[in-house]
Amino acid sequence: MPKDFCDILANNKPDPCTLVIFGGSGDLTRRKLIPALYSLFSRNQLPEPFAVIGCSRTQLTSDQYRDRLKKDLQKNGQDLTDWDAFASLLYYYPVSYDSAGFSGLREYLIQQDRTCSCRGNRIFDLAVPPSLYPIIAELLGRTKLSREDDDGNGWARIVVEKPFGRDLESAKELDRILHDSFREEQIFRIDHYLAKETVQNMLIFRFANSIFEPIWNRHHIEHVSIMAAESLGVGNRAGYYEQAGVLRDMFQNHMMQLLVLTAMEPPCRLEAGAVQDEKVKTIRSLRDFHPARGSRISLGQYEAGLIDGVAVSGYRQEQGIARQSLVPTFALMELYLDNWRWQGVPFFLVSGKRLPRKTTRIVVQFKEVPHKLFQSMFGDSISANRLVIETFPEEAIRLNFQTKSPGAATCLRTMVMDFTYSAHYPGKPLEAYGRVLLDCMNGDHMLFWRQDGIEASWDFLTPVLEECEQCCNLDQQLHYYAAGTWGPESVQGLMKKIIRS
Ligand SMILES: NC(=O)c1ccc[n+]([C@@H]2O[C@H](COP(=O)([O-])OP(=O)(O)OC[C@H]3O[C@@H](n4cnc5c(N)ncnc54)[C@H](OP(=O)(O)O)[C@@H]3O)[C@@H](O)[C@H]2O)c1
Incomplete structure (x- = not known):
């Protein structure tokens, strides 16, 4: 344009x-x-x-x-x-x-x-x-x-x-009450994550370029990880967080939207209804998730530790938190989409509080080259391509690829092609909340949730919450991690894979 x-x-x-x-x-x-x-x-x-x-x-x-x-x-x-x-x-x-x-x-x-x-x-x-x-x-x-x-x-x-309800039933009830007084076109359900430049850019990046879409599928992608990490603790929102926990606070809304934008099919038109249709279809294609039947979820809660060298309290010591609280502040879920494009590709969703640094990113890990021409020289150390779409600390898109280092010897080196918004668009970007408020003033629903999307998201997550919150050995399911580390010990291997850039 x-x-x-x-x-x-x-x-x-x-x-x-x-x-x-x-x-x-x-x-x-x-x-x-x-x-x-x-x-x-x-x-x-x-x-x-x-x-x-x-x-x-x-x-x-x-x-x-x-x-x-x-x-x-x-x-x-x-x-x-x-x-x-x-x-x-x-x-x-x-x-x-x-x-x-x-x-x-x-x-x-x-x-x-x-x-x-x-x-x-x-x-x-x-x-x-x-x-x-x-x-x-x-x-x-x-x-x-x-x-x-x-x-x-x-x-x-x-x-x-957000939160739009606590579960499927309460979300439907809230919607019914809203509709007693308002028509759907009058209702704007905010998810400010959707207004971040890089998140919006996901659709442009995928559907306004011809080179990515042909490889955006199970044939070329090994896994996708979506991470929203915070170094902050629960702060002054104890009352809310004790009721919500990380799954309601982050997964039902923000994480789901990031997953959907990464995985959805191209809409037929760039208009709110067509985009929402594709989003809902994607959520509905999520494979049923049952921790008791082997679906992978790891829940954690932070204990005292160090953030940037400063000692911070554990979750249970924070003001307003129950001393025996079993509310998770960290979760890692491995999800699958049952459709032609994504069959068999794991989507790792991770979010937590009191992790070493604040970062929000989607990482698309491509498969290794099919024939390892250079294996005799470099063994298995040739890393596969990786695309990182980051919204924090920088709004950036980075693509890793292999190059030959200059000189007589054949040495490989991973290089990064990167685009940062700040380098190309000087000045302070418009805050996500500014964008959604402006869209609401303009009556544009593109960046807001539609009720069927909310229901599809709760429909997926409610059984997970029931299994996680109502099981008798909840205290054994919750793994503790020191503030300032990347979550519980049990997920360190996977986390290394996810946070490597
Ligand atoms: N804070 C965030 O960063 C954030 C981010 C995303 C979403 N949200 C959502 O946005 C909403 C507002 O969040 P917030 O953090 O601003 O909440 P908050 O500070 O706890 O409450 C906002 C205001 O509501 C009034 N209020 C509180 N309890 C009330 C009660 N029982 N009855 C009547 N009024 C009451 C208080 O004003 P008065 O006492 O003067 O009436 C208070 O200043 C929440 O639904 C939250 O989940 C917040």
């Missing part, structure tokens, strides 16, 4: 709207949503006019709210040149989650709309604990704020953060 055309698209501003953030006083709002909106403002990509209304139970004035948010940005070393202009778009409304509270909110929004001329277009972002999702959706329906055809209303959209 010519550069100018990209610029035209980037400068196409969404319709005027008001973003109402429930949980406006919370962690997600302060750490992710406001910085993302500030960055969109600095890039001149927000709609005009536009307003953000933070809503929570905490009693704050709009000025106090702005001060808080400014301090958060300052703490993170953000350049505050544009702050004053941005702050004029921010408001705060203390809300109670009942009929009276929402009637008041409705009046406030109507009034606010007259001041700001946002045409009654509204996005309701649920940055609150998941137990509030049904309550808020129901109240938005009851007060007619979900309506798009009512007096004073423009369009209305609801943004739901």
Whole structure:
């Protein structure tokens, strides 16, 4: 696409709207949503006019709210040149989650709309604990704020953060409640992993180049590994994590999406519905997974250890964690897709907390050359090609291949052809949250989950969770690892294979 055309698209501003953030006083709002909106403002990509209304139970004035948010940005070393202009778009409304509270909110929004001329277009972002999702959706329906055809209303959209339920049943129940008040097109289920440049680039890389697709299958690929490692521990999210654990926190959503983008078939058109159809088909082709019948899963929990030379506590010593907790903070799963393209190719999915460093990457390990012409000289030390698609610490794509070192002797050397976004696109990339918020303002569902995808993902994972959580010898299934190591001892061999780059 010519550069100018990209610029035209980037400068196409969404319709005027008001973003109402429930949980406006919370962690997600302060750490992710406001910085993302500030960055969109600095890039001149927000709609005009536009307003953000933070809503929570905490009693704050709009000025106090702005001060808080400014301090958060300052703490993170953000350049505050544009702050004053941005702050004029921010408001705060203390809300109670009942009929009276929402009637008041409705009046406030109507009034606010007259001041700001946002045409009654509204996005309701649920940055609150998941137990509030049904309550808020129901109240938005009851007060007619979900309506798009009512007096004073423009369009209305609801943004739901993961987790989308705790299992298949609760995901269906949440969906039913959302649909009591909203149509599917009004619902945006966020997975911000999908908005990272390299993740989006996966489709372009695979389907806009002719050289990769013919070898993207069981004939040429030995295995695929997908890793999302964090060096951080559970931090201040103990309450949530004790309920979720690594499988619900990472596998049902982010890991599944990375797997799907790597393995899916080309969609017939680059539009949300066609892409989602292919994604769901891929999830449905996952082979049933039963740990008790030999499917491979390793669960771990971190103990005290060292991260970058600094001593850190074990999971059970963290604030808010049960001293006997059996919640896994690490999981490695070996999955198979039962379809023509991927039959027999293992997909290793790994995620964990308190691993040595934060890294997110997909590694496609190609098969060794069929005839080892150089074996007499180099034995088995010739490594096969490997493609690494990394989203952290760098957004990068790297391909390893063999070359001859210069000189009279025949010496092989593995070289890396690499592309890093930062080298070719200077400037700070748009944060993933910025991208998904912008897409929601534009009504574009491409980077969001569709309900059938969520259900297919839970359908696959729920039996795994049941087996892992309800078995009588759970304490024997959970392997411990020191913080700052690559997971439990039992998976070290496999982990070496996976983390080698
Ligand atoms: N934090 C992240 O990095 C992150 C990442 C991905 C997804 N998420 C999801 O995003 C949502 C918000 O996460 P968060 O970390 O921002 O949550 P949080 O800080 O625990 O809660 C957000 C706000 O919700 C209100 N709240 C908390 N408990 C409540 C209750 N029982 N009843 C009514 N209001 C309550 C609080 O505001 P008031 O007390 O002022 O009402 C709080 O400031 C969650 O569903 C989470 O799973 C979070």
